[in-house]
Amino acid sequence: EDKVVQSPLSLVVHEGDxxxxxxxxEVTNFRSLLWYKQEKKAPTFLFMLTSSGxxxxxxxxxxxxxxxxxxxILNITATQTGDSAIYLCAVGRAPLYDMRFGAGTRLTVKx
Amino acid sequence: xxxxxxxxxxxxxxTGQSMTLLCAQDMxxxxxxxxxxxxxxxxxxxxYSVGEGTTAKGEVPDGYNVSRLKKxxxxxxxxxxxxxxxxxxxxxxxxxxxxxxEQFFGPGTRLTVL
Numbered sequence: 001e002d003k004v005v006q007s008p009l010s011l012v013v014h015e016g017d018x019x020x021x022x023x024x025x026e027v028t029n030f031r032s033l034l035w036y037k038q039e040k041k042a043p044t045f046l047f048m049l050t051s052s053g054x055x056x057x058x059x060x061x062x063x064x065x066x067x068x069x070x071x072x073i074l075n076i077t078a079t080q081t082g083d084s085a086i087y088l089c090a091v092g093r094a095p096l097y098d099m100r101f102g103a104g105t106r107l108t109v110k111x
Numbered sequence: 112x113x114x115x116x117x118x119x120x121x122x123x124x125x126t127g128q129s130m131t132l133l134c135a136q137d138m139x140x141x142x143x144x145x146x147x148x149x150x151x152x153x154x155x156x157x158x159y160s161v162g163e164g165t166t167a168k169g170e171v172p173d174g175y176n177v178s179r180l181k182k183x184x185x186x187x188x189x190x191x192x193x194x195x196x197x198x199x200x201x202x203x204x205x206x207x208x209x210x211x212x213e214q215f216f217g218p219g220t221r222l223t224v225l
Contacts, residue, residue, distance in 0.1 A: 009151070034213065042115075042201060042216035043154075088153060097142060097205065098169060099214065101153040 002027045006089050006102035014110050017079050021105045023089030024071040031097065033065055033072050036088040038104070043088055046074070079109045113137055115217035117202050123223045124192045132187040132220050134202030141207045143185040144169075144214065145177060147198040154201060160185055161207075192224045 007022045025033070032050045036043035047056045049065035049072060056063050060079075065072045076083055086104040093100065118133045134143065141162050146154040156169030160179040174196060176188045185204075189196060199221050203214040 004153075006153075041218045044216075045213045048213060090154075097207070098144070098156055098159055098167075100170070101146075101155070103151055103153040 002091075002093075002100050004089055004091050004100050004102040006087075006105050008105060009103065010106040010108070012108045012110065013079055015080055017109075018075065018077045019079060019107060021074040021076075021087050021089075021107070022071065023073070023102055025089075025091045025100075025102075026070060027091045027093055027100055029094040030067070030091060031094040032092040034090045034092060034099070035063055035072070035074050036090065038086040038088055039084075046087075076107075079107075081109050081111055083107060084109045115202055115204055115215050117200075117217040117220050119220060120218070121221045123225065124189075125225050126193060128192050129188070129190050130192065130222075131189075132200055132202075132222075134185045134187070134204075134217055135183055136185075136202075136204040136215070137183060138204060138206065138215065139182070140204035140215075141182070142205045142214075143179065144203045144205075145175070145185065145187045146201045146203065147171065147196075148201060148219075149198050157187065157200075192222075194224045196222065197224045198222060 004025045035046040047063045052067040060077045063074045088104045089102040090099040115136045144159040145157040158177040163182040202217040205214045
């Protein structure tokens with residue numbers, strides 16, 4: 001059975017801290033791994049990863065995929081209160097690109 | 112360009128009632144999806160469609176039906192609502208011609224079944 005497991009489930013840090021969020025997966029017909037940020041409503045796209053070892057960066061956020069060990073990490077440096085959200089990991093499967101989501105990591109950044 | 116929209120935003124049903132949730136997208140996307148999100152469980156795929164007139168089951172299809180009569184619309188139906196269907200429902204769409212298979216999400220519908 002396909003599964004996507006995120007850890008930790010919740011995390012509380014202070015502004016300026018660096019956090020690492022984890023996502024491991026066992027999914028047939030792996031196509032890509034995506035990270036989303038969810039604040040109050042709909043998830044918003046952060047990154048898509050398809051190749052091992054290639055880091056994707058956007059400002060203070062970065063992510064990397066290890067297809068051999070079947071995991072990805074999302075790093076956030078110099079956290080800000082606006083980073084408080086649920087971070088979702090999802091794996092897209094071939095051929096029809098249906099996605100399996102993890103339960104999410106709830107990040108709270110305190111001033 | 113409104114993206115993905117969902118109707119209604121909120122709804123309260125009694126057990127046994129039926130309703131239809133409407134998802135509409137104006138991006139000419141082929142693929143559309145319905146998810147439900149429950150606390151601590153992330154998003155779970157209910158049904159999806161790879162084009163007009165097609166539908167397929169996802170992880171948790173029981174108790175739901177869908178239809179994709181027009182490319183821009185994807186309807187989710189509950190024939191006889193149950194309290195276990197209390198959830199937040201998200202619709203999403205994607206373009207099959209993009210190398211990046213990012214899905215674009217609607218704002219969600221909060222459904223409570225009493």
